[in-house]
Amino acid sequence: MAKSPVPPTELSDVELVDNVLRGAPGAIDAFYHRHSRLIYHCIRSRTGGQDVDDIFQAFFERLLKSGFRALQLWQRGSSLPVYLSSVIRNFVTDFHRSKRLREEAVGGTLELEPLSGGEAETITATTHLKELRHIGIRAWAVLEARDRRLVCDRLHRDLDNETIANRMKLSMGTLRTAMSRAQARYLVQVRQLAPEFFPDRA
Amino acid sequence: MNARPPDGSDEPEAVDQVMLAVLSNRGRDATVLSADQERLLDDWVAGRLAPADEERAAALVRQNTLAAERVLELRLQAATSESPPVPQHLTAQILKASTPPKASTRGAWWRSLGRWQWTGIAGAAALASILVVAGLPVLQQLMSGGGPLQVAMVPISDRSPLFEASDIRMRGTPPQQGDPAEQRFRDIEVPTAILRSLLAKAAAGGAAPELEPYLPKSSGAGDQSARVIIDAALKEKLEASDGRPQMMVRLYDLKDPRTANVREISGPLPDGERQYLLTVKP
Numbered sequence: 001m002a003k004s005p006v007p008p009t010e011l012s013d014v015e016l017v018d019n020v021l022r023g024a025p026g027a028i029d030a031f032y033h034r035h036s037r038l039i040y041h042c043i044r045s046r047t048g049g050q051d052v053d054d055i056f057q058a059f060f061e062r063l064l065k066s067g068f069r070a071l072q073l074w075q076r077g078s079s080l081p082v083y084l085s086s087v088i089r090n091f092v093t094d095f096h097r098s099k100r101l102r103e104e105a106v107g108g109t110l111e112l113e114p115l116s117g118g119e120a121e122t123i124t125a126t127t128h129l130k131e132l133r134h135i136g137i138r139a140w141a142v143l144e145a146r147d148r149r150l151v152c153d154r155l156h157r158d159l160d161n162e163t164i165a166n167r168m169k170l171s172m173g174t175l176r177t178a179m180s181r182a183q184a185r186y187l188v189q190v191r192q193l194a195p196e197f198f199p200d201r202a
Numbered sequence: 203m204n205a206r207p208p209d210g211s212d213e214p215e216a217v218d219q220v221m222l223a224v225l226s227n228r229g230r231d232a233t234v235l236s237a238d239q240e241r242l243l244d245d246w247v248a249g250r251l252a253p254a255d256e257e258r259a260a261a262l263v264r265q266n267t268l269a270a271e272r273v274l275e276l277r278l279q280a281a282t283s284e285s286p287p288v289p290q291h292l293t294a295q296i297l298k299a300s301t302p303p304k305a306s307t308r309g310a311w312w313r314s315l316g317r318w319q320w321t322g323i324a325g326a327a328a329l330a331s332i333l334v335v336a337g338l339p340v341l342q343q344l345m346s347g348g349g350p351l352q353v354a355m356v357p358i359s360d361r362s363p364l365f366e367a368s369d370i371r372m373r374g375t376p377p378q379q380g381d382p383a384e385q386r387f388r389d390i391e392v393p394t395a396i397l398r399s400l401l402a403k404a405a406a407g408g409a410a411p412e413l414e415p416y417l418p419k420s421s422g423a424g425d426q427s428a429r430v431i432i433d434a435a436l437k438e439k440l441e442a443s444d445g446r447p448q449m450m451v452r453l454y455d456l457k458d459p460r461t462a463n464v465r466e467i468s469g470p471l472p473d474g475e476r477q478y479l480l481t482v483k484p
Contacts, residue, residue: 012393012448018415028300036293038278041285053292060296077391077450079275129229129270136225155226183217190225197221197277199284 013080017071032060038081042088045195047096055095059088082128085196132194139189147182154179219256220247220273223263227270234483235268237444243269247276351411352427355404356467357434358481363463364452369484386460388453389483390416397440397449400480404432417478418455426476431456431468433481454479 011019016034019027039059044052063070070087074080140151146168153159153167165175191198235243239262245251246259262269358364368385396412403410413430436451443449454461456468456477464479 012391014391015415029297032293032297032300036288036296037285038282040288041282042278044285045281053289056288056292057296061299064300077389079271081275081278082271085278128274129224129227129267132225132274133227133229155222180217183222187218187221190221197274197281198218199281200286 014076017068017074017080020068020071028064035081035084039084039088041200042085042196043092045198045200046089046092051095051099055092058095059091062091078128086128086131089194089196135190135193139186139193142189143182143186146178147185150179150182151186154183219260220263220277223260224270224273224277226264227267228265229267231265232267234450235266235272237446239269240272240446243272244276247273247280351409351414351417351430353400353404353408353410353413353430353432355401355432355434355437358467363466364481366484386454386458388418389450390453391448391450392416394440394443394446394449397436397451400430400432401437401440413480416453417476418453426474428476428478430478430480433479435482436480439482450483452481452483454481 011030013034016027016031020031040052040056043055043059047055074083140148143151149168150164153164159167161172161175161179164170164179165172168175170178242251242255242259242262246256251259263273264270366385366387392413400410400413410430414428417428417430440449454464456465456479461479468477468479
């Protein structure tokens with residue numbers, strides 16, 4: 001029974017990744033065309049435009065050299081784009097850490113080899129939201145005391161406006177303004193730590 | 203570190219309720235989303251919801267991990283679409299590097315072969331011819347639809363062998379996330395189109411090669427034929443899936459010693475055959 005090949009654009013991410021891992025013809029191209037822009041965006045948002053092309057190229061060199069190990073570790077059923085964003089976050093951090101330590105230009109995969117350690121590849125899909133919660137805590141920690149209290153009461157204690165206003169001895173109108181500004185300041189911090197989830201400002 | 207906006211920016215940024223909801227997700231619930239819930243989230247991220255529905259979507263994202271992850275993915279894709287594309291020269295370099303070396307060296311390779319190597323190649327060709335002749339009946343059987351992956355459907359009256367401790371969720375604690383390698387089953391996401399085709403083929407007792415990519419790859423597995431027993435309950439769940447493109451299902455490898463009690467459902471295993479049970483994920 002002849003099996004007609006499914007066009008790459010119609011494959012699910014699971015099928016796409018399975019094809020890449022078993023070396024199916026054209027699978028790498030299909031993976032690249034579906035996810036390269038997202039990978040480029042994640043790198044660009046994390047680096048502010050510096051070294052983007054180098055890191056992007058190094059990332060794919062690393063993928064090829066490792067036999068797509070990062071994709072082998074992807075937990076099927078979870079979101080591949082979100083998983084890739086986590087992998088890239090660690091890759092970019094390692095790239096910059098290595099660059100700082102060496103104080104010289106990073107030229108290619110040979111120099112990147114030492115920084116291709118487990119950190120980037122031991123992420124599982126179940127940790128995505130946990131990571132984001134940690135980012136949220138770090139963002140919350142740098143707020144001023146009143147903002148911290150407002151954000152905590154709203155986002156983590158689920159209190160309504162009236163209860164929060166009573167606790168903080170504020171009028172409802174003042175509370176609404178204060179809450180809105182506290183949340184906005186909180187999100188500014190989150191954006192600095194996880195810029196890939198926010199639209200480009202440039 | 204001062205988190206206040208810089209001087210001159212009295213007005214804070216418009217509050218991004220979608221991201222706030224994701225950040226306040228408790229991670230306590232991972233119930234699979236219905237098609238309606240997925241649409242609700244998609245519309246929310248796209249800014250197409252009325253305020254009352256926005257509240258509903260926010261509550262869902264705060265409670266359900268899968269909802270939060272879906273929203274994150276949508277955010278990521280939306281941000282990506284506004285971001286500049288990959289420069290073409292970079293794409294060309296990477297795709298060139300990923301392409302295996304072409305046959306440009308083939309001529310040199312042929313020329314470099316010595317007499318003994320030619321003898322070896324001739325021998326291999328003769329052996330291949332014999333294998334083709336001997337293997338033709340097998341090949342014909344495969345081509346005629348009796349392929350190596352057979353499917354059959356069974357109704358399961360006693361579901362107790364399918365109980366998994368990791369499915370228990372206690373109030374106030376996150377669901378247990380065991381190491382997949384330590385579990386005796388795998389939860390996999392399969393397109394509903396493939397599941398529908400499987401069910402149709404199972405009813406007729408046919409072959410279903412499209413399921414092969416979803417089966418675990420074990421050593422020597424390629425030599426063995428495979429049989430997948432499909433839980434009839436999957437049909438009901440699929441009918442209730444309401445047009446969703448993918449569905450989580452549970453797969454048991456019946457050769458795994460830990461699935462001894464599950465094998466009571468399927469009966470004894472024939473030698474030299476891989477056998478799996480495909481069932482619903484609770």
